[in-house]
Amino acid sequence: MLWIFFPVHLLRVIMETIPPLKDTRLLIKDVRFERVKVRIYQPKASSNSLRRGMLYFHGGVGRLGSIRAYERTCRYFCRKTNSVVVCVEYRLAPEHPYPAQFEDCLTAAIHFLRTAQDHGVDPSRVVICGDSSGGTLTAAVAQALVNRRDLPKLRAQILIYPFLQSVDFDLPSYQQNARVPILLKERTLVLGLKYINLDLGFIKELFKGCHVSEQQRLKYQKWVSPDHIPHEFKTRGYKPSPKSPPSEEICEMAKLVFDPVFSPLLAEDSVIAQLPETFLLTCEFDVLRDDGLLYKKRLEDHGIKVTWCHLEEGFHGTVFLAVFARLIRFRSGTQGLEKIVNFLRLM
Secondary structure: OHHHHOOHHHHHHHHHOOOOOOOOOEEEEEEEEOOEEEEEEEEOOOOOOOEEEEEEEOOOOOOOOOOOOOHHHHHHHHHHHOOEEEEEEOOOOOOOOOOHHHHHHHHHHHHHHHHHHHHOEEEEEEEEEEEOHHHHHHHHHHHHHOOOOOOOOOOEEEEEOOOOOOOOOOOHHHHHOOOOOOOOHHHHHHHHHHHOOOOHHHHHHHHHOOOOOHHHHHHHOOOOOHHHOOHHHOOOOOOOOOOOOOOHHHHHHOHHHHOOOOOHHHOOHHHHOOOOEEEEEEEEEOOOHHHHHHHHHHHHHOOOOEEEEEEEEEEOOHHHHOOOOHHHOOHHHHHHHHHHHHHHHOO
């Protein structure tokens, strides 16, 4: 549990790791999309037509991660799918408070959609992608773009074990995987609250559901409920537990966690119904598994095509680790990468 309290700057150093060697097959350059730093990865081989474009939002709970930390991931997608990949270096908290991270990702997405052809990309084949909190940002950006008539439509969104809701932290996956590395149940809440600069003192109340008013419970129960989780995901040690009554003080303090930018699963039906085709990856041994299952249901209920990849042996972070050395590579992560690549090749 000491990992939770490591200084942010130390965790950033750990995530950077040793950078990969130069790849002679790719053209890599650092530029800015408006005010936002990005790194563009392009295959050096010539192409007779415009390529697919992929915008990548890295994970790290808005406080960690960087282009350098995700260098291997972006190179991999560029090589394997013959795509132009853009990794976004959005500003990090706490130096740049929430929602600066979302604002930078949205700015980068708008700029890329407007200038896609300048980078050899077909503007009708732009996909946005992210893992963990980067998946949250991906979902939020996709939602923010649905009513933009002045921009090309996104071809698809790829959500890799995303955090999507803050209504219920007692869903089956939160119970079953509370102590499963890398993302422990308490760690999820601590990092999430630090990201949006909320008091850590009421974590226990959030676990109990005291932050959800009666009115909110009535509204959100149709989207966030163990009742919507398929039975096969409840057989491994899940016990339904009653929610504690709401606390007016806690409800007031926690209002920000229901913002769809932070909890995209809580967006209105009118937004969800306009979202692009979606690839959604979940892991069995991940507290966020059920967030993905619930979002899958919402999307499909509105007729959105969803390609679902569930890694039976997977855990949070396995896809990120898959591009590193064999010592820390897991079969589930490799399987996840292959499924994403297959999906992208169809776009």
